[in-house]
Amino acid sequence: MSLTIVVHGANGRMGQAVCALVDAAPDLRLLPLTRGSWPASIISPAVVVDFSLPPALPALLQHCRSAGLPLVSGTTGLDPSLEQAMQSLAAEVPVLWAANFSLGVALLRRAAVDLARRLPSDWDCGLLDLHHRHKLDAPSGTARMLAQSVDAARPAGARATDVASVRLGEVPGEHRIVFAGPSERIELAHHADRRDLFAAGALLAARWLATQPAGRYQFDDVVDAGVD
Template identity: 40%
Template sequence: MSGIGILGVSGRMGRAIANIAAAQDVAIAGGIDRNGEVHGDHTTAAGLADAADVLIDFTSPEALAGHLDAAVAAGTPIVIGTTGLSPEHHALIDAAAQKIALVQTYNTSLGVNMLRGLVEEAARRLGPDWDIDIVEMHHRHKLDTPSGTALLLGASANIGRGAADGRALNRFDRMQEGPHEREEGGIYYASLRGGSVAGDHQVIFATDGERIELGHRAESRAIFAKGAVKAALWLTQGRAPGRYTMADVLGL
């Protein structure tokens, strides 16, 4: 095995992935960073894709198209953990998945992916008189809001409520439009940014007289790095082209 190629190798997640891979004796084929930092002999995404057995990408939405092109050209599977993706990015991922195996996820931790199932089940069993709010907090440097994980949990709530897709019931307009009455059945979001928080997420189901709170607290980026390495190794096991999720990787 030539190893894992890390896109964004000098970023917070890139460094964490390299550390976890080293601790698990998983080979690293190399890594590149948008600032020109290089680990190994490969200086471009195309060169890294040619050399690696699998790629891991925790960079930026702007870099995704080029990384997908490199992965497809080399026939190399890829794990995509980048957040802040648009519908256009997801269309690119769908197109790439016709040719290579890839895992796209907003969160690679086992705990969050277990939480998704709990949220979906609660939303399915509780009626629309139970309001759903998703509250998340991350470090001060995180740019996208809501977080990808919040949207992942919201997608589970949408599915549980029988929405046509994972976004139909999402509502982001409470702050933008000023005070107005809450829409029954809507799924609302709140985002906090500060300090060095790795990631806190809480899904609140509230009705008259009672409340259910389901949550997850990430104490270290290592949990995400472990999941990303696990997903990368899973992809190297002869997976057919397609778009997979962490639920597939973890057998949930």
């Protein structure tokens, strides 16, 4: 049975990448949504994949609640009220939000957290967040997630992670984490070569989320499930 992928924000960069992959997948059915549109009916089973902007989220969350639709969202820059609204929705339908849908970034975070736990407090940590010139949020959602994960794992007395954001050209995304001690340093880096890797990760999450009960999920849950 085909899974309907309702793409919210279909005209955006990520939305277009998701639509292209859904079109090419024999097990998926595409339903693209543009600004202000919402279909009268949706063929089940279905999952909403959202890459839009924060102002568009309240209406989307209400539609998901009314229709009982699972939601995969990669929209970043959420304020506390939107975070709370998403948490409330998760009591009724499965909701998976992630700042990044890359397997490589998920494993980068785990490696960085492991280092953060093991290194003494006199080591500093810095993070470079590099993206294309069109990206509005700085630091990126991924950079904030990585920095928060590292800081939560650091020993008492360690300095907070210093984050530097650069926006230039058409770079899909690069994150570099540097741990520097008194006389040595360790660097971890992830380079996104193409935007469709994030779209592929979002669809991986959508296929997995379609079979989950109501609740709040992370991309790490998909990684841990070993979904192909």
